[in-house]
Amino acid sequence: MDLFLLQLLTGLAGASTLFLVAAGLTVIFGVTRVVNFAHGSLFMLGAYIAWSILSRLPRSPEYFVLGLLAAALATAAIGAVMELALLRRIYRAPEMLQLLATFGVVLVVQDAALWLWGPVDLAVSRPPWLRGAITVAGLRFPFYDAVLIAVGPLVLGLLLLLFHRTRWGLLVRAATADRDMVAALGVDQRWLFTSVFALGAGLAGLGGALSMPQGSANLHMDLAVIVDAFVVVVVGGMGSLSGAFLAALLIGVLQAFGIVLLPKITLVLVFLVMAAVLVLRPHGLLGKPQAESRAEAETLAPIRPAPAILRRLGLAALLLAIAAPFLAGPYLLTVLTEAAIAVLFAASLHVMMGPGGMASFGHAAWFGIGAYAAAFTAQGLGTSMAVGLLLAPLCAGAVALAVGGLVVRMSGVYLAMLTLAFAQIAWAIAFQWVELTGGDNGVLGVWPDPWAANPRTLYWLALALCLGATLLLRRLLYAPFGYALRATRDSPLRAAAIGLPLPRLRLAAFAIAGAAAGLAGAVFAYAKGSVFPTYMAIPHSVDALVTVLLGGVQTIAGPIVGAVAYTVLQSWLLTSEFWRIKLGLLILLLVLAFPAGIAGATHAAWLRWRGRSA
Amino acid sequence: MLTVENLHAGYGRARILRGVSFALAPGEVLVLLGRNGAGKSTTMKALVGLLPATGRIRLAGTDIARWPPHRIARLGLGWVPEERRIFPDLTVAETLEVGRRPARDGRPPWTPDRLFTLFPNLGPLRDRPGGRISGGEQQMLAIARTLMGNPRLLLLDEPSEGLAPVIVDQMQAAILALKAEGVTILLAEQNLPFAARVADRAVILETGAIVWNGTMSALMNNPPARARHLQV
Ligand SMILES: Nc1ncnc2c1ncn2[C@@H]1O[C@H](COP(=O)(O)OP(=O)(O)OP(=O)(O)O)[C@@H](O)[C@H]1O
Ligand SMILES: [Mg+2]
Numbered sequence: 001m002d003l004f005l006l007q008l009l010t011g012l013a014g015a016s017t018l019f020l021v022a023a024g025l026t027v028i029f030g031v032t033r034v035v036n037f038a039h040g041s042l043f044m045l046g047a048y049i050a051w052s053i054l055s056r057l058p059r060s061p062e063y064f065v066l067g068l069l070a071a072a073l074a075t076a077a078i079g080a081v082m083e084l085a086l087l088r089r090i091y092r093a094p095e096m097l098q099l100l101a102t103f104g105v106v107l108v109v110q111d112a113a114l115w116l117w118g119p120v121d122l123a124v125s126r127p128p129w130l131r132g133a134i135t136v137a138g139l140r141f142p143f144y145d146a147v148l149i150a151v152g153p154l155v156l157g158l159l160l161l162l163f164h165r166t167r168w169g170l171l172v173r174a175a176t177a178d179r180d181m182v183a184a185l186g187v188d189q190r191w192l193f194t195s196v197f198a199l200g201a202g203l204a205g206l207g208g209a210l211s212m213p214q215g216s217a218n219l220h221m222d223l224a225v226i227v228d229a230f231v232v233v234v235v236g237g238m239g240s241l242s243g244a245f246l247a248a249l250l251i252g253v254l255q256a257f258g259i260v261l262l263p264k265i266t267l268v269l270v271f272l273v274m275a276a277v278l279v280l281r282p283h284g285l286l287g288k289p290q291a292e293s294r295a296e297a298e299t300l301a302p303i304r305p306a307p308a309i310l311r312r313l314g315l316a317a318l319l320l321a322i323a324a325p326f327l328a329g330p331y332l333l334t335v336l337t338e339a340a341i342a343v344l345f346a347a348s349l350h351v352m353m354g355p356g357g358m359a360s361f362g363h364a365a366w367f368g369i370g371a372y373a374a375a376f377t378a379q380g381l382g383t384s385m386a387v388g389l390l391l392a393p394l395c396a397g398a399v400a401l402a403v404g405g406l407v408v409r410m411s412g413v414y415l416a417m418l419t420l421a422f423a424q425i426a427w428a429i430a431f432q433w434v435e436l437t438g439g440d441n442g443v444l445g446v447w448p449d450p451w452a453a454n455p456r457t458l459y460w461l462a463l464a465l466c467l468g469a470t471l472l473l474r475r476l477l478y479a480p481f482g483y484a485l486r487a488t489r490d491s492p493l494r495a496a497a498i499g500l501p502l503p504r505l506r507l508a509a510f511a512i513a514g515a516a517a518g519l520a521g522a523v524f525a526y527a528k529g530s531v532f533p534t535y536m537a538i539p540h541s542v543d544a545l546v547t548v549l550l551g552g553v554q555t556i557a558g559p560i561v562g563a564v565a566y567t568v569l570q571s572w573l574l575t576s577e578f579w580r581i582k583l584g585l586l587i588l589l590l591v592l593a594f595p596a597g598i599a600g601a602t603h604a605a606w607l608r609w610r611g612r613s614a
Numbered sequence: 615m616l617t618v619e620n621l622h623a624g625y626g627r628a629r630i631l632r633g634v635s636f637a638l639a640p641g642e643v644l645v646l647l648g649r650n651g652a653g654k655s656t657t658m659k660a661l662v663g664l665l666p667a668t669g670r671i672r673l674a675g676t677d678i679a680r681w682p683p684h685r686i687a688r689l690g691l692g693w694v695p696e697e698r699r700i701f702p703d704l705t706v707a708e709t710l711e712v713g714r715r716p717a718r719d720g721r722p723p724w725t726p727d728r729l730f731t732l733f734p735n736l737g738p739l740r741d742r743p744g745g746r747i748s749g750g751e752q753q754m755l756a757i758a759r760t761l762m763g764n765p766r767l768l769l770l771d772e773p774s775e776g777l778a779p780v781i782v783d784q785m786q787a788a789i790l791a792l793k794a795e796g797v798t799i800l801l802a803e804q805n806l807p808f809a810a811r812v813a814d815r816a817v818i819l820e821t822g823a824i825v826w827n828g829t830m831s832a833l834m835n836n837p838p839a840r841a842r843h844l845q846v
Contacts, residue, residue, distance in 0.1 A: 167711070170704070174712045177701040184662050184695075185713050186687035186763050 002139055007256050009136065013145035015252025016152035020207030021225055022232035022244040023159060024200035030176045030239030031196045034087055034098045035413050038105035040226030042201045046075045046208025047217035048113055051122045054213075059127035072206035079201020083194045086588065091193070093595055095413060096359040100545055101591040106222060107584030113219060115578070123216040130213065148210060155203070156245050163241070172196055176239060223538060227424055228255075230417050231270060235277050237287020238413065246285055267428040271421045275406060278418070282410065310557065321463060325456040333455055334527075337462045339567040341524050344466035346547035346559035346566075347473050348516035353548060354558075355477055356509040357489030358408065361416040362423025363517060363544045366396040368536030369426065370518025371525040375443040378525075385449045389465070389522050396518020397511050404510035408503055423536055430533035442532035446525045462523050469516055470560070476512070485509055517544075543570075550590060552601070615640045615767055615798045616661075616673055623660035623667035630656045632822045633669070638767065643789075643799040645809040645830070647844060648819035654802035655696050657819070658769045661800075662686055662693040674766055690718060692765025696772050696802070698756040702745025706736055706755055709744050713762030721764065729758040732788055750781035757788070767798045774808045786811055806844065810834055818843045 025039045050071035057063040082105060090098050132143040163169035175182045175192055183189050208221070232251050236243030251270060258266035283289055324336055345367055352358045370392035377388040407418045430437045437443060452458050476482055487495040488502050496502050525531045534540065543566070551562025569586070573579045594601050621634040630653050638644050646654045660667040663683040671679045678686050687693075701709055710726050717723035730737035733754040739747055744755060753773055760768065773789070774782045782805075789812045793799065803809040809816065809830070816833045818826035826833070826843055833839065 170708055170711055174701045174704060174709075177703065178699050180664055180683070181695070181699040181701075182712065183683040184664065184687055184693050185759065186684050186715050187712075188682075188684045 003260075005137060006139055006141065007260055008253060009141055009149065010145060011253035011256030012152075012249065013148040013252075014256060015248045016148045017207045017211045018225075018228055018232055018252050019152045019245050019248035020155060020203050020210070021229045022236065022248055023155065023241055024203035024207075025229050026233045026236065026239055026241060026244045027159075027172075027203075028197055028200035029233070029413075031172055031179070032087065032091060032193055033095075034091070034102070035095070035230075035416070036200070037099055037102040037226060038082070038109065039102075039200070039204050039229060040222035040224070041106050041109035042075050042079060042204035043208040043211075043225045043229075044113060044217070044219070044222040045078060045109065046071050046205030047212040047221060048117050048122070048208075049074050049205070050209035050212045051117075051124060051217045054124050061129060064127070064130070068206065068209045071209035072202045075205020075208070076198040076202030079204075080194055080198040082201070083197035086592075087197065088190065088193070089592055090595075093591070094359075095416070096353065096545065097549065097591050097595055099359075099361065099416060100542070100549060101588060103542055104584040104587030104591065106226075107580040107587070110219060110222065111578045111581035111584070117217070119219065121216040121218040124213055126213055144214065151210065152245065152248070155206075156241065159241055168192075168195070227420070227538075228270075231274050231421065233284075234414065234417050234421075235274050235284055237281075237284030240284070240286040240288075243284055243286030264432050267432075268425050271425045274421060275418075278410070278414075279406065282414075314557075318467070321467075322460070325459055330455060333459050335567060335571050337455075337459045337527050338524075338571075339564050340459075340462045340466040341520050341527070342543075342547060342563035342567045343560050344470050344520040344523075345517055345544050346551065346563045347470040348513045348520065349544045350548050350551075350559040351473055351476070351509055351516070352513040355482055355485045355489065356506060356513075357486075358506060358510065359416045360419040360513075360541075361538075361545070362419035362421070362426075362541050363513075364536045364538075364540035365419070365423035365426040366400055366514040366517035367521035367524070367540065367544075368423075368430065368531075368533075369396045369399055369514075370521030371531045371535050372430065372437065372443070372521075373518065374522035374525040375446045375531040378446045379443060385452065385526060388526070389519070392522030392525075393515040393519040396521070397515030400514025400518075401507065401511040404507045404514070408506040408510055420538070420541070423538070423541055427533055427536040430536060437533070440533065442530050444530045446529050446531060448526040452526075458527060462527060465523055466520060469519055473512070473516060481505070481508070546587060546590075552603075615642070616800070617670070618657075618661070619670040621657065621660060621667055621669035621671065623656060623665045625656075625665070630822050631660060631667070634819070634822070634824055636817050636824065636827065638798055638800060640798055641793075641796050642815065643793055643801060643813045645801045645803050645813035645816045646819060647803060647806070647809065647816055647833075649844065650804070651821075652819040653822040654819055655771055656822070658693060658695075658771050658800070658802060661769065662691055687763060687765075688715065690764075690766030691769065692760040692763050692767065693769040694756045694760050694771060694773065696775065698752050700744040700752045700755060702743060704744055705741050706744065706747070707740045709755060709759050710762050713759040715763040718764045718766065723764050724758075724761045726762075729761060732761075732791060733758055733784075735784075750777050750784075753777065753781075753785065754788070761792075765797075767800065768792070769800045769802075771802045772804060773801070774803065774805045782808060806840070 021039060021043050025036060028034060028036050028039070050068055053067040053070055054064065057067050086101060086105065090101055130144055133140040134143050134146050135141070163173060171182065171187055171192055175187070175189060179189055228251065232244055232247045235250065236245070236247030250273070254270060254273060255266060258269050262269065277285065321336070325333060328336065348366070349360060349363045352360055373392040373395040374388040377383055377391050378385070381387070403422050407415055407422070410418055431439055433439070447453065448458060452461050484495070484500050485505055488500055488505050521535065524535070547562040547566045548559055549562070550566050551558030551560065573582055576582065616638040618637070619635045621631055622629065624630040634653070634657055636644070646657060648654050656665065659665045661671060663678070663681055663686045667679065669679060670677060673686070673689055673691055676689060678689060678691070701712070704712065707726065710729065735751055736754055736758060739751060744752065747755065757770065757773065770789070773785050777785065786808060789799065793812065801809065801813060813830045816826070816828065816830050817824055820843060826839055
């Protein structure tokens with residue numbers, strides 16, 4: 001019983017910092033409709049800045065409080081700069097592009113923090129007054145945790161006052177419902193958005209600063225906290241402050257008990273709770289159906305079959321690819337094998353995102369499931385590679401079918417977050433179920449059959465499988481299935497009215513995309529000889545997204561062009577120091593300068609050129 | 615008050631308006647007529663800066679083409695959209711506060727109390743969320759919200775659409791009261807009898823271009839023109 005109470009209090013203390021982060025995220029989303037992936041980075045910056053300030057200040061309570069507030073203010077200022085320099089330019093861009101741009105910021109901040117504060121975890125030695133304990137029902141409970149418990153409701157109260165008792169809050173609530181209407185009433189939304197973003201960033205910074213004295217400031221806190229914050233925001237209902245508070249309590253307490261009772265499956269447990277909440281209440285505990293975004297949407301140009309010149313170029317590229325083993329050295333051949341796999345991986349995501357209109361942020365899950373399926377058939381069953389290559393897409397497709405049943409009903413951001421959540425579950429299982437997967441050490445010795453072991457043959461095999469599957473996917477897009485799918489994306493209501501079975505079409509696309517990614521994963525497993533949990537980690541999902549966006553979402557050649565460009569780029573980037581900041585800046589450049597991707601930009605240039613010469 | 619010359623606008627690649635020109639004198643009520651999809655709402659959205667547009671738009675002597683919406687609104691263009699776009703979670707009183715802007719050159723500013731006199735239905739609903747009042751009440755609230763900004767020129771997009779006859783009569787009385795106060799109004803309408811009772815002049819749009827232009831009484835005395843341009 002005592003342990004129960006203590007654990008409950010610990011959970012409530014954790015819930016407070018979680019609430020601060022989630023509150024900032026949900027407020028920003030409510031007004032700007034941008035899901036800020038970099039919110040965890042702001043949290044991390046808050047912690048580091050607090051460390052820098054507190055380790056220089058006298059260790060008295062007043063200075064401690066002032067130091068934390070200063071850290072929050074500094075983070076708010078960083079948030080304002082981020083809004084002015086980046087987000088302001090992409091409010092009308094597709095959601096996925098926004099999410100990706102903020103992920104670019106995550107990468108930049110990671111390397112910037114590494115450069116500024118170094119790789120070592122930083123902690124402040126806690127002054128005596130902070131180390132004290134208070135007695136609750138005969139139990140000694142850390143004083144600092146008690147303070148944290150009080151901070152959550154206090155901040156919620158202040159925020160509610162701000163939103164309901166000030167003109168600024170009134171305008172923010174109006175803009176949450178309809179930003180164009182608010183602008184047409186004479187309100188400068190640019191200023192409103194910047195201030196909202198600064199407030200959200202300040203809350204994240206305060207959360208980071210408050211959590212630092214308990215542990216440390218380190219380079220892993222950004223992604224750890226952002227995933228938790230996503231869960232809280234989705235469970236609470238996007239845009240709802242009180243919902244975020246309730247959800248933070250729920251998740252915080254769940255985590256506190258999970259760590260004691262079932263340490264291995266805490267992460268899985270959290271996501272299961274999220275899935276359960278969303279099945280019962282698709283918009284979260286206190287969320288409302290998302291209003292149709294009021295911005296006048298850009299109309300998408302229809303997809304046309306490739307013109308003859310492109311097809312000839314494609315054929316030439318294919319011949320070159322087949323002849324490559326005679327021209328390229330072993331290193332280049334490995335890069336090319338990876339490029340072929342990346343093509344299929346990207347093409348599979350493209351089916352969901354382009355024609356399907358479903359933006360997935362957890363596509364690596366299917367790749368990973370395929371890779372592990374291949375590894376287990378190789379090791380457990382000891383059968384030939386062919387069985388593995390067959391089982392992998394089947395497994396990935398079957399799991400995608402099951403998960404898709406829950407996911408495809410959701411729209412936009414929810415879908416992106418749910419797919420991310422599922423990928424995190426898959427990753428957690430691979431990482432924590434050491435007996436089966438070897439955990440971080442991975443599954444080694446996944447070798448291809450002797451006939452394919454030679455790098456050349458393996459390359460040809462990868463090329464045949466990956467390009468073959470990619471071409472199959474392309475065929476699908478010109479078949480009635482592809483047209484029906486695009487109809488459901490462009491106008492779900494009208495598509496339903498002419499009798500297109502919307503959920504089933506999207507589910508089919510989801511499962512097909514999963515199976516194709518699974519095949520890519522299996523080929524990768526055989527090519528590398530090993531499988532690791534990182535195959536399913538967030539960065540790998542982002543790789544797929546960057547590839548698709550690099551190529552261009554609305555062109556069919558996009559994923560192919562993107563995959564080749566990105567693989568070559570990565571093999572060059574990954575060997576350099578501070579590659580994250582370079583990749584991050586590249587992503588930002590891509591989003592700001594070429595939102596239509598390489599293939600899209602080329603297509604537009606081609607149209608302009610023809611228009612002029614005609 | 616407003617001069618529009620050679621206005622072109624559209625959505626993405628769809629070009630809708632093809633060179634629309636007209637002018638409004640202070641205190642005048644001009645009605646834009648035209649069948650469904652003629653481009654009435656598109657004209658209004660282009661004027662308030664919500665759609666990319668080319669051409670010349672002068673409001674009270676200032677060229678406002680390509681200005682952002684909030685600056686156009688501050689200069690005195692008030693827009694009441696066809697879909698009303700009421701903030702569902704804000705109460706009637708809060709909604710009016712969102713629209714509040716400083717008074718304009720000498721005219722008495724609009725206040726919630728004056729607006730509750732103009733639209734008596736709204737007074738008792740002060741604390742009701744906008745999402746939980748009737749369609750007619752929402753239309754009144756949408757107009758009242760825009761008036762709180764003390765506009766020089768009011769754009770009303772189909773204020774009588776979908777309303778019960780009693781409410782249409784109230785709407786007509788309100789518009790005539792505004793006209794009596796000297797408010798300049800650009801109205802978009804499909805309801806010709808309604809337009810005939812409030813407007814001084816009419817402009818007829820057809821597939822994004824102006825096909826008829828004259829006084830309201832001239833239009834009412836010209837059945838062939840009405841048949842050609844307005845009957846469906
Ligand atoms: N958001 C939009 N995206 C693309 N096209 C649009 C959009 N809104 C309107 N259109 C098109 O623009 C044209 C003009 O529409 P508009 O709404 O201006 O007509 P309207 O005269 O106001 O008609 P109504 O009397 O039905 O309101 C129509 O062909 C319509 O299909
Ligand atoms: Mg209209």
